Amino acid sequence: MSFLRHNSERKSSQMANIFLLPILFLVIFLLLAAFKRPKRLQHRPIPSPPTWPIIGNLHQLGELQHQSLWNLSKKYGPVMLLKLGKVPTVILSSSETARQALRDNDLNCCSRPPLAGARELSYNNKDMSFSPYNDYWKELRKLCARELFSAKQIHSFQPIKDEEIKKVIAQISESASLKNPVNLTKTFLALTVSVVCKAAFGVSFEGTVLSNDRFNKLVRDAFETLGSFSATDFIPHVGWIIDQFTGLQKMREKSVRDLDAFYEQLFDLHKEGDRQGREDFVDMLLRFEKEGTVVGTDNLTRNHIKAILMNILLGGIDTSAITMTWAMAELARNPRVMKKLQTEIRSQIKNKERISFDDTDQLKYLKMVIKETWRLHPPTPLLLPREVTSEFEIGGYTIPVKTRLHVNVWAIGRDPDTWKDPEMFVPERFMDNNIDAKGQNFELLSFGSGRRICPGMYMGTTLVEFGLASLLYHFDWELPEGMVVEDVDMEEAPGLTVSKKSELLLVPVKYLDQ
Numbered sequence: 001m002s003f004l005r006h007n008s009e010r011k012s013s014q015m016a017n018i019f020l021l022p023i024l025f026l027v028i029f030l031l032l033a034a035f036k037r038p039k040r041l042q043h044r045p046i047p048s049p050p051t052w053p054i055i056g057n058l059h060q061l062g063e064l065q066h067q068s069l070w071n072l073s074k075k076y077g078p079v080m081l082l083k084l085g086k087v088p089t090v091i092l093s094s095s096e097t098a099r100q101a102l103r104d105n106d107l108n109c110c111s112r113p114p115l116a117g118a119r120e121l122s123y124n125n126k127d128m129s130f131s132p133y134n135d136y137w138k139e140l141r142k143l144c145a146r147e148l149f150s151a152k153q154i155h156s157f158q159p160i161k162d163e164e165i166k167k168v169i170a171q172i173s174e175s176a177s178l179k180n181p182v183n184l185t186k187t188f189l190a191l192t193v194s195v196v197c198k199a200a201f202g203v204s205f206e207g208t209v210l211s212n213d214r215f216n217k218l219v220r221d222a223f224e225t226l227g228s229f230s231a232t233d234f235i236p237h238v239g240w241i242i243d244q245f246t247g248l249q250k251m252r253e254k255s256v257r258d259l260d261a262f263y264e265q266l267f268d269l270h271k272e273g274d275r276q277g278r279e280d281f282v283d284m285l286l287r288f289e290k291e292g293t294v295v296g297t298d299n300l301t302r303n304h305i306k307a308i309l310m311n312i313l314l315g316g317i318d319t320s321a322i323t324m325t326w327a328m329a330e331l332a333r334n335p336r337v338m339k340k341l342q343t344e345i346r347s348q349i350k351n352k353e354r355i356s357f358d359d360t361d362q363l364k365y366l367k368m369v370i371k372e373t374w375r376l377h378p379p380t381p382l383l384l385p386r387e388v389t390s391e392f393e394i395g396g397y398t399i400p401v402k403t404r405l406h407v408n409v410w411a412i413g414r415d416p417d418t419w420k421d422p423e424m425f426v427p428e429r430f431m432d433n434n435i436d437a438k439g440q441n442f443e444l445l446s447f448g449s450g451r452r453i454c455p456g457m458y459m460g461t462t463l464v465e466f467g468l469a470s471l472l473y474h475f476d477w478e479l480p481e482g483m484v485v486e487d488v489d490m491e492e493a494p495g496l497t498v499s500k501k502s503e504l505l506l507v508p509v510k511y512l513d514q
């Protein structure tokens with residue numbers, strides 16, 4: 001009996017096991033599923049406007065993309081996902097989301113996406129600006145920071161700046177005596193072209209085959225090539241057919257050919273033995289080539305040098321000239337600020353004939369005026385595009401690998417949560433804080449931040465400070481006859497860099513106290 005009972009007990013416990021086991025599995029399964037669920041919740045979709053087939057959200061981008069994106073971000077928030085053709089693109093429009101990307105997750109998103117125009121102009125990504133994040137880029141950046149963009153190197157340009165500004169002041173003096181307006185857009189472009197070209201390429205173009213006009217066209221065409229909408233970049237496999245059809249591909253090829261011829265002429269002008277004096281960027285790069293310098297795994301060749309020169313041409317000239325033009329336009333609209341700035345400059349410079357680096361370094365209000373100009377008119381309003389290489393989170397949203405990323409610096413500069421009266425030009429807002437544009441303050445990102453921050457920041461800033469201080473020291477500036485402050489047009493021109501659409505004309509009046 002006991003056996004029987006024992007046997008039946010064993011049987012019933014076996015039966016219980018048979019029923020319990022699936023329940024146990026079910027419980028484990030449910031528990032696992034429950035643990036996984038929060039993770040799935042984190043993948044909540046990034047706010048995104050509705051898309052159209054094939055083009056996605058491309059139709060929502062106007063000519064001035066940063067402005068279209070700013071308007072969209074007011075509805076969809078500071079982390080917004082667009083589908084540009086086939087490419088998922090995240091737009092960040094607040095200082096907090098920019099900080100999370102460029103500081104906390106810089107390593108996960110500091111690569112560049114492959115872009116057709118950039119690839120061709122950079123001899124297949126041999127440059128710094130458009131190269132993906134890899135050992136070649138890391139070593140090239142180190143080499144350029146040490147040799148081309150060091151403070152010592154930039155200070156060695158001072159005699160070039162002095163010589164070029166002297167010419168500019170003489171020309172403006174002539175206009176002043178005739179009471180003629182001066183085209184400041186052209187003046188600032190000519191100043192930056194001559195300083196950057198003499199410093200970097202050792203040539204002034206005057207009296208050579210490379211006339212200033214031809215040179216300006218070369219740069220303009222290259223910018224157009226990079227700034228134009230390229231279907232190849234957004235619609236894989238078939239986009240190239242559209243680029244052939246629209247003529248963009250032909251334009252690209254011509255631009256690459258013309259620039260190549262320009263670099264070859266530069267190399268000819270730098271033939272050994274032909275030149276004396278200070279070593280410019282071309283001399284230096286040719287010396288590295290001769291010494292067999294290895295960058296990453298690549299031996300530095302002529303094509304690498306050409307790609308680096310392209311970055312200087314396109315990164316170094318336009319941005320500084322644009323800044324000076326916007327600054328003078330804002331000063332023309334704000335006579336109180338212009339007067340206050342001139343008082344500072346004139347009391348600092350007094351009767352000196354030349355403005356030195358030490359002088360500009362003391363001009364605190366000038367620095368505030370330039371920061372305020374960059375807040376409202378960052379020359380590169382969307383920075384350069386980045387590509388995500390490892391998944392990460394911003395504001396609780398997961399940004400997947402291969403997403404393209406833009407930071408809308410222009411929108412951040414006008415964010416009412418950060419800036420009081422954001423549309424007003426008030427340099428004094430920088431008086432009682434340490435906000436600068438050096439990449440640590442995410443509300444002012446005119447040079448970007450993180451690993452990809454502009455390496456020419458010091459060169460650009462010192463040139464802008466010097467150019468503005470010189471013109472404001474030597475001349476008062478008035479609006480052309482019949483014009484009032486409200487007539488100064490602040491419309492923007494579309495492009496990779498955003499300049500003032502109409503040229504800025506102001507009448508110089510010689511400052512007699514010097």
Ligand code: HEM
Nearest residue numbers: 129311315316319320380384446447448449452454456460
């Ligand atoms: C006012 C002057 C300038 C402004 C506002 C400016 C702005 C910028 C911005 C916004 C970027 C992109 C940063 C990013 O993607 O996060 C950049 C990158 C770059 N800039 Fe500048 N820039 C200026 C002057 C210069 C000068 C004078 C040079 C050289 C002569 C230069 C060379 C470059 C290069 C090579 C890069 C690419 C860096 C990389 O991707 O590693 N820039 N600049």
